[in-house]
Amino acid sequence: MSVKLGEIVPNFSADSTEGPMEFHAWLGGSWGILFSHPADYTPVCTTELGRVQALSHEFRKRGVKLAALSCDSTESHRGWINDILAYNNLTEFSYPIIADPDRDIATLYGMLDPDEKDAAGIPLTARAVFIVGPDKRLKLSILYPATTGRNFDEIIRVIDSLQLTATKKVATPVDWKQGGSCMVVPSVKQEEVAGLFPKGVKVHQVPSGKVYLRTTPQPE
Template sequence: MFRQLIKPRNLRIPTLANRFYSFDPSSQPRIRIGSEAPNFQIDTTKGKIDFHEFIGNDWVVFFSHPADFTPVCTTELGAFAQLEPEFKKLGAKLIGLSTEGVESHNEWIKDIEQYNSTNVNFPIIADENKEVAFKYDMLSEEQFQNINSGLVPTVRSVFVIDPLKKIRAMITYPPSLGRNSAEVLRIVEALQVADNNGVVTPIDWTTGKDVIIPPTVSDEAAKEKFGDFTKHFDYLRTLKLK
């Protein structure tokens, strides 16, 4: 399947000196909701970064791609680039990753911008050593078993990280399935609404729709905090935020 996704002109084997050798499964960080996002220092299309410094006091959407010059990824990066102003309104930064080098990324960006009629302004990580792919478990079982080989495509991972450097949401897609960029934007907005208002959001929630009062909040406390609300069941109470 990966042979169909990757153009032969970009198939490069990293040198032994560039390989990352700490791929012991027992040392792999356990990424969970609420765990700290593993830090790393690495080259990107916007220069070298320290990931925690890059996050700063913002939200971050961190997403990986199987390889450069792949068809689905070209559409995805373009879609994220087009939505970047909306993410910025939420105080969220975008950053991508592929297990190829900066030079390859920069050439690929030309295709992305041409196909999607947009500019890619966010950085793309050059994870040639696959260190970040390992730390964030961005590999299928087959690719993990072959991590010490040449070009190893990652799965399509998405991590939403808050200003405290905590993982708040994760989505993993197979290489054959393109993501929904609008859903990722919805996730960031819904998390912020929940944090800022002490509520939770129901299925398919979007701005302006009713939210849910957590069951841990009593009716009396909910009335004092929110005013009027609709009580469907003891455990399901909804309201429209003002």
Template sequence: MDTQEIEKTFIPRIGDNAPDFDAITTPGKLKLSDYAGGKWVILFSHPADFTPVCTTELTGFTERKKDFEKLDTKLIGLSIDSIHSHLAWVNNVREKTGVYFEFPIIADIDMKVAKLYGMLQPNESETAAVRAVFFIDPYLRIRLIMYYPLNVGRNMDEIIRALTALQVSDEHKVALPLNWKKGDKVIVPPPKTLQQMEERINDDSCEKVDFYLAKKELNLN
């Protein structure tokens, strides 16, 4: 596999350090490591400005601004468009709908960031980024990745749910079951020794399906 082919197919994986970058964005120049500043970051791409699905998606991110702020999370958008196109689109959406995209949108005209993050997938398009979402923690590690094709919009509730789950799991050292949402019971880690197994069997403080599957409630604000 030659260098050019590797560049096309490289995709960061969960647990990798998030590739750092400098970029031109709608509020100005941005360096990922400086912008994060110890907060979570959601980096997401859209195929193109002035397109209907992308407009609904960035509107969705904007309308959930308070949710992301509560989760101490910053947003960064991206598409392979010029800064002039971004500014015109932001202004057009504000004039037509009253929604103002204040978060940075990267003008990735040279595809530098899109290639770093595997957002260009040739079987879908070689010139437009797919709808990727990267969840990056305060240590600049990639914790979750979502990919959607060009013609299917994302689910904002799922993005918020997944971000909340990651933060709860980190803070309380638990796992989250199917369809978990804030307020639901969480899964406590399974025993790793015979002694721990015996302790779990005799533990009445949690809800047990069996010793390896036990749930408990968390007091989350």
């Protein structure tokens, strides 16, 4: 099974480094990121979870909860956290790592990587990212192979876009960053523009003559 964009993400109960977790209750009314890694005590994963911790204040500023997951046990996770802290020169680890030894959650969310297997030949979790909105619906998912570490600065950029476009009638263009110019969504009629975008809208002329490329400063 896998989760599709716009669907309510499956609920689950599991143990974690912060104790038992019931996922929907843990999310509450917050944004959340559930991200998996192939295995504890592996090099790329150690850099990734350390980077997420280093950026945790940025996620908190945006009201985003974080939870990691792999097929290892809670005991393994707790031991590995010491290596994450030491390698990344950190002093605290502030988000839970979920244990999924039976791969129930990984199967539910479609996280398993058929090319990465444990010693018993059973698939491990891929580097999956699931961004969940306050409505518990999936807003974005990304799957990376085990050999490619993720860029969590990009994940923050995506969060900024998702939170902005959830409440404003704009979309964010290629390489957009916080504070950058936005695109007015096609569903906004030209006669509605002035009332919705007090900072002004620029219509970009194109050979087709169609009025669809409209930019505006980022709405407040």
